[in-house]
Amino acid sequence: MPELRYNNTLPAYDMIEDISEQPTLLIIDDDKIFCGVLAKAMTKRGFSVEITHNIEDALTKAEAATPEYAIVDLKLDSESGLVLVEKLKALDPGTRIVMLTGYASVATAVEAIKLGATHYLAKPVDADEIMAAFDRISGEADTPISASPLSVGRLEWEYIQRILTENDNNISVTARILNMHRRTLQRKLAKKPHRN
Amino acid sequence: MPELRYNNTLPAYDMIEDISEQPTLLIIDDDKIFCGVLAKAMTKRGFSVEITHNIEDALTKAEAATPEYAIVDLKLDSESGLVLVEKLKALDPGTRIVMLTGYASVATAVEAIKLGATHYLAKPVDADEIMAAFDRISGEADTPISASPLSVGRLEWEYIQRILTENDNNISVTARILNMHRRTLQRKLAKKPHRN
């Protein structure tokens, strides 16, 4: 299997910059198609991109060459991308990490940020948003306090996520605490959160 | 107007501890009823509580005596409670701050945590959850046998009641806001306030 680097796809007009000065970016997501698309987009934006699809590989690569930037998916096959955030930060506190997830919730967002993620974005997301997230300094303006009420479905999702994270993602325990059947909780978790 | 301190309501059995050793807690929320209830609950849990309803007063009090703990509402009348988080942290980085919000969103959650909030919780919350939030260091499952978080049914009920009240008990409007069928809302309201 060939090296998964996309530098060779760089259009000429981007070559004005010396490759050795390109910031390094590590992408970790189990969705391979998504990885490919994102890698291409980020390469075009001047990053030297590497891809991995699981935590193990990510750590191997990161230990070999600590990336300056990282994009981590929250829901990897089995484990949580959160542990990766922690470890990447441990390797180099200066690493800028954007956490992505199709199952966004405030509970996981809080965890991610506390562990050192630079930002937390919900899929679908485009490369420009990720770029903005990397640059984002905390106090930055655009935080709309508007806040329209969540739908009950969304409220429930957020609540479940909170109890779940408070219980180490143990579904059985969470189901018992919430007085709901494990099967039902599974089904709810399988669905993506409705937007509003 | 008397000082808004609730130490005088402390039951005797709590006096075993010297008042001067009680941790100080500053509550900032524009909902005065909510403040009162929360203050009482936290006092009972051993805090020396102070209340303010706006940023200005909060800063004045904080500068006079930096609190060790703070509970900040996200939506204060005009300004955002976020700026307060920042300022409290500037006064004393050790301050533990829990941010509360009526309408949770990942965006504000991310901001709050990046600015230094210890945790971010959506209303309705009970005092025990706030206590847990203060103690919660990132990541680990301390699992202090949380009491009984409300059941999802109960949470939903509380939430619906709140939105309903905010809309003059107009069922149609509330249903639309909540993205739920009017018929369904009716049926939910017809049922009893869910036992836990």
Next chain:
DNA sequence: ATGGCCATGCGACATTTTGTCGCAGCTGTG
């Protein structure tokens, strides 16, 4: 290694709860 214990993912099927329509009554307003 072996059995016990528990968490998990998921199929299948009976029950319940929602989503939808529709209609009739009530109320304020131009």
Next chain:
DNA sequence: CACAGCTGCGACAAAATGTCGCATGGCCAT
């Protein structure tokens, strides 16, 4: 009065949930 909006409720299909059961896999003490 006509119009428009809110409300309560019946009826029936569609979707979600409660329940069982089973197989897999991790952990641990025997």
